[in-house]
Amino acid sequence: METEKKLDAPSSKKKLIPVFDLFENSWKMYRENFKPLILISLYGLLALAAIFVGALLIGGVAALFSAQLALVWRIILIAIICVIALVTVAAAIWYSTRSKLGSYLIIKNNFASVRGSWQESKGLFWPFFGLSLLVLLLVIAWSILLIIPGIIFGVFYSFAVIVFVFEGKKGMSAIKASKELVKGYWWPTFGRLAFLGLALYIFSLIISLPGAAAQNNTVLSAIWSVVDAALMFVVAPVLYVYTTLLYQNLKAVKK
Numbered sequence: 001m002e003t004e005k006k007l008d009a010p011s012s013k014k015k016l017i018p019v020f021d022l023f024e025n026s027w028k029m030y031r032e033n034f035k036p037l038i039l040i041s042l043y044g045l046l047a048l049a050a051i052f053v054g055a056l057l058i059g060g061v062a063a064l065f066s067a068q069l070a071l072v073w074r075i076i077l078i079a080i081i082c083v084i085a086l087v088t089v090a091a092a093i094w095y096s097t098r099s100k101l102g103s104y105l106i107i108k109n110n111f112a113s114v115r116g117s118w119q120e121s122k123g124l125f126w127p128f129f130g131l132s133l134l135v136l137l138l139v140i141a142w143s144i145l146l147i148i149p150g151i152i153f154g155v156f157y158s159f160a161v162i163v164f165v166f167e168g169k170k171g172m173s174a175i176k177a178s179k180e181l182v183k184g185y186w187w188p189t190f191g192r193l194a195f196l197g198l199a200l201y202i203f204s205l206i207i208s209l210p211g212a213a214a215q216n217n218t219v220l221s222a223i224w225s226v227v228d229a230a231l232m233f234v235v236a237p238v239l240y241v242y243t244t245l246l247y248q249n250l251k252a253v254k255k
Contacts, residue, residue: 014253016188019195022249026242033111037237040106040114044099047092054088094125101128103240104165127170128161135160135175155190156182162247181250189250196242200235207231 017025030037061081065074098121105117105124121128135157143150159178163169169177182189207228 013184016185016192016246016253017249019192022192022245023195023199023242026238026245029241029245030238036106036111036114037103037241038234040102040117041099041233041237043102043118044096047095047099050088050091050095054084054091057084058088093129097129097132098122098125100240101125101161101165103237104162104244107240107244108166124165128164131164131171131174132161134171138175151190152186155186155193158182158189158193159243159247159250162244166244166247181247181254185250185253189246192246193243196239200239203235204232 016022058081061077061084064077069077098118101124102114102117102121105120106112106114109117138157139150139154142153156179157175159181160174163174163177163181167174167177
């Protein structure tokens with residue numbers, strides 16, 4: 001009995017990789033595989049293109065309301081706007097979700113084929129999107145009770161989509177696997193995820209400073225807004241690399 005207690009003691013647990021080492025390894029993998037990570041992320045720009053085109057079409061149709069039209073035509077125009085809006089949202093979700101899924105797939109595939117990972121994301125879209133939506137709804141449900149349970153279970157469920165990509169588990173099976181993975185390592189996992197969030201927040205603040213300084217100049221402010229978005233887009237893949245390495249580290253210490 002005493003032997004069992006010693007084995008269950010916190011000191012006997014394997015430790016996760018230190019947070020700065022994890023970040024350094026993530027940054028190194030990101031730099032070494034910059035091209036495939038950025039190329040797979042570029043597909044996500046199709047979501048922005050869909051939103052841009054949709055907004056233009058809705059604006060064009062809405063402009064017709066200024067004319068003297070019969071009630072029937074106004075109803076038809078409203079129906080057209082609703083259809084365009086639905087198609088736009090669907091296209092944006094389709095491309096943005098596949099870009100995120102493709103980023104995890106290309107890491108899983110050892111950065112071998114951007115096109116292959118993108119094609120693979122098509123067949124996995126619905127289970128991945130359904131799982132992402134389920135996790136979001138569960139976290140919201142816990143957050144309705146109190147913010148603390150929302151944070152707790154948000155960390156527990158944070159690897160569900162990665163479990164799906166790397167292990168093929170779906171729905172609640174992936175969520176339960178994520179919870180079991182984090183169990184016993186909640187605080188170390190929370191600390192590493194919080195560090196990543198803080199690092200991204202500080203980076204976003206730093207790159208937004210020139211835009212804030214140029215807010216009185218409309219042209220410079222607009223130019224820097226584009227630069228700001230581009231920089232965030234370039235750095236975003238670090239998020240997928242970091243969380244994947246953390247997932248793999250948890251899997252290793254749990255064996």
